[in-house]
Each structure stands twice: as structure tokens, then as C-alpha cells.
Amino acid sequence: MLKEIEAVIFDLDGSLVDSMWIWPAVDRAYLEKYHLTQPDNFHEGMEGKSYTEVAQYFLDVFPELDCTIEEVKQEWTDMVYEAYTHQVKLKTGAYHFITHLRERGMKFGIATSNARELTEAALEALHVKEYFDSVHTSCEVKSGKPSPDVYLLVAEELEVSPKNCLVFEDVPMGILAGKNAGMRVCAVEDEFSRPQLSKKRELADYYIMDYNDIEKGTYEVL
Structure with missing residues (x-):
């Protein structure tokens, strides 16, 4: 999954943090x-x-x-x-995944549909804000997801080609945004989007139940 990847870009809600509830x-x-x-x-x-x-x-x-x-x-x-x-928590295994890859020089970004005030508040409360080199919301670009705009903005700021970016998303429109940006996309299990599981699997390149699947090699290649 991480072969030739230079940057990881997360959607926030349901993908990096457990907040859709x-x-x-x-x-x-x-x-x-x-x-x-x-x-x-x-x-x-x-x-x-x-x-x-x-x-x-x-x-x-x-x-x-x-x-x-x-x-x-x-x-x-x-x-x-x-x-x-x-009350919002990181998704299972996310902190270890981020800190482990940061040690290897990986760049990280956030491309969210949420408000910047809430995004910044969550990242600070969870003590992970320092790991993100670029944080942008869809309010800052022309169109929200499935438009690729916010993902392309983050990739540009990270100075990484879209083809070398890996996206983590929890809903079909977000997965489409990453794919429309020319990036590889891993779908993330989330209770809120479980009714859309078949669509998520149809659109994404990979699927994880949690971030520990990546280190364990138990993620699905779709």
C-alpha cells in the first residue's frame, strides 16, 4: 500500500477520527x-x-x-x-501509524469537509496537530467532494505529485474525490458508513478495518 507513497492525506471525520456519531x-x-x-x-x-x-x-x-x-x-x-x-478519539491504530511513518520522513495532510475551527480543535485536543504539514477544508476551494479540489490543494502545498499520495476516506463521495485527484485511496471502516460498504469497496483501492491492518498486512487490496 505504501510503495512509492510520499504523502498520506486524511479525511478527518470517520477516517482519522471517530466523530460521525x-x-x-x-x-x-x-x-x-x-x-x-x-x-x-x-x-x-x-x-x-x-x-x-x-x-x-x-x-x-x-x-x-x-x-x-x-x-x-x-x-x-x-x-x-x-x-x-x-469526546472525539483517533481511529484505532491511527496514532501509531502516523508516528511510525513520520519517523521515516512521510508527509501528512488533512483534506476535510468539516469547518476549520472544529478541525483545528480536534487535532490540538488529540495532540497530533504537529504531525500535519498541510491542513485544508473544502470551504477553502471551489467545490466540495467528490471534486478533487481540496486533495489537490493539500498535495500542492506538500509539494508531492498526486500519484505519490495515499488518501484515507470513509464515504463514497470522499473516495471519489481522492480518485478524481489521481491518488490511491484506502477506504476506512466506520459504523456510520457501513450501509455503503459495497460502494466503498467498489471505488477504493484498499480497505482497512483499522490502521493496525496496515502494519499487520491484513488490509484488503480491492
């Missing part, structure tokens, strides 16, 4: 607060979108919301900030 409860609380009823395929419509794009999605789906995009984003951030600083 936070968001369904936030959605429910937010919808209840404003007396909104979610339509069919509501969550599927958000997959891969940047934090800003998801806020716009809410305003499009629920025109009765009398808020700006920035107000929606800030309210969500306020609702989850404590969880990102005190």
Missing part, C-alpha cells in the same frame, strides 16, 4: 429547534459537501429558515465544539 444528534436537535421535517434521502444529499455547502443545502431544503449561511455554520459549531475537544 456526533452529527445525526445535531441534525435532530437542529431540526426540532426550528420545527423542520427532513425529506427523504436528506443525509445522502449532504455527503461530501463542504461545511459551507451543507449550510447552503439546509437553506435550500428549508426556505423557512431565516438565517444566513454563516449563522447556520456558527450555530452548528457551537453545538459540537465541546464534543470535538473532549
